[in-house]
Amino acid sequence: MNRVLSQFVLSKHANRGFRLSKHIFIIPAIIWILAFSIFPLLYALHTSLHSFRFGRINEFVGLYNFVRLFTDANLHSGLRITLIFVAISVSVQMILGFGLAVLLNREILGKNLLRAIMILPLFATPVAIGYLSITIFYEQNGPVNSILRAFGGGNTPWLSNPFWALVAVILVDIWQWTPFVFLVSLAALQTLPDDLYEAAKVDGASGWSMFRYITLPLMTPILTLILLLRLVESFKVFDIPTSLTLGGPGRATEVYSLFTYRTAMRFFDHGYAAAQGFLLLIIVSFIIITLYRRIIKVYE
């Protein structure tokens, strides 16, 4: 189709104006990205090779800032916390979201209303949700502890205990992003062909085996894609821990991005912070490359 149109255009009009203008359409966007994304990226690379003093470049230090990445215990703790956060939060979101989508993938009343409600968390300002959660996880008479107490639980020290603070951050993230997994899975489930299921029913397949041998294989590419998007997004987590726990108590919820932000904006160690940023970029790229191959493989 593309060829048809361009041949048509070239033969009928044969003017360079058309070929020129297709570039004119896309060049502003390209220049914009070059100026506001690629240039800053190169600038960050430049920054990472220097040491800073009083917020100004001091001297060229080569790869020293990158070497520091290997020996900084606080950075490693941030990375470890982020890994725990990502692993738990994303697995729960995937299981809950996809599970709900499979259960509700049928004719139910008020489907549009359900979708509308599920969209709300995705666009609720994460900082606001973190801030609100301070009251939700409030230890004295907060709603979570009140409910737990009604079921016979004790008073959980949500925000003052290192373990429970991380659980709280993870719970908020699960609240915000499970609907995403749900909505995308549901949309994908509805495109699966009915005839496969009917054939399986004729052959006397049980609900479980239909799920195991039809739904799951057909959904694998989409689920991998959702997993990819969630992993990449979760590694960048910053807003919720910053507003809910400020990285505390101690460093218990100081995730990677928060640590880097503090290196940059509190300790003005700009070169080192840039190096940390690149390490995060490498981690995220590694995930993308690994999973992208898998998505491609599944499609083939």
Added chain:
Amino acid sequence: MIKVQTLISRVLIIFILIIALAWVIFPFYWAFLNSIKKPADTFNNTIIPFFQFQPTLDHWLSEISIPETQRALLNSAFISVGSATIAIFLGTPAAYALARFRFIRPKNSSLTTWFLSQRILPPVLFVIPFFLIMRELRLLDNILALILLNATFTLPFPIIILSQIIRELPRELEEAAFVDGATLLQTLRLIILPLIIPSVVASWIICMAFAWNEFLFALSLTTKSAIPMPVIIAGAEHTRGVQFWFVGVRTILTMLIPTLFALLAQRYIIRGLTLGAVKG
């Protein structure tokens, strides 16, 4: 026997559905509830206004009358509208070019991937260069800096959504326009644009909501006069302590705009958030 089974499974599904909905809605209701409770009522676990407690609008009125809050709301509005508009003006022609023309070097697919990769990059990597660049340009604590940045990172949304939508349109109209001697710009403006206006508006809304919710750059690049709502909220508990009623008001003030607008763009949200992979 089978009937009993389907009945049980139906009841079970309704039960799960209700729990899921309650779980999703609870924080919103909780924020609303606290925002209209008198301070003394916030520690009673009452949930029904008028019956269990007497609601009040005092906190809303006093919060809205704070100059910092007014300015933060205005800043948020300017930043999100400004950056979304730039993203649409850059993204729509690019989406049209990607949908209808073949680029050789680089190829269309590489161009699309390149644009999409802007949403993959970790924002914290950009905090340093943007801070240093904006300091050189004397744009620190200036909403212009945040408009430029947010336009950059929301640009993938209109490009991916609109190029898919344009590809779904029949070509005959455009060809007829070319025969009549229309230029590409005229074709885009007079033929394509009227057909895709709903998706353009939806993309604009998605960009706007993302820019409104953006926090990391806003926190790093503003100090006083350019502070938007998310930054106001993040600093609040230190100056004031946790006062449930103000937390409720501020939370709703901050997230009302992006959530309500997102509902208007429902049909395009899954497409946008999965970077075009699932149509929804």
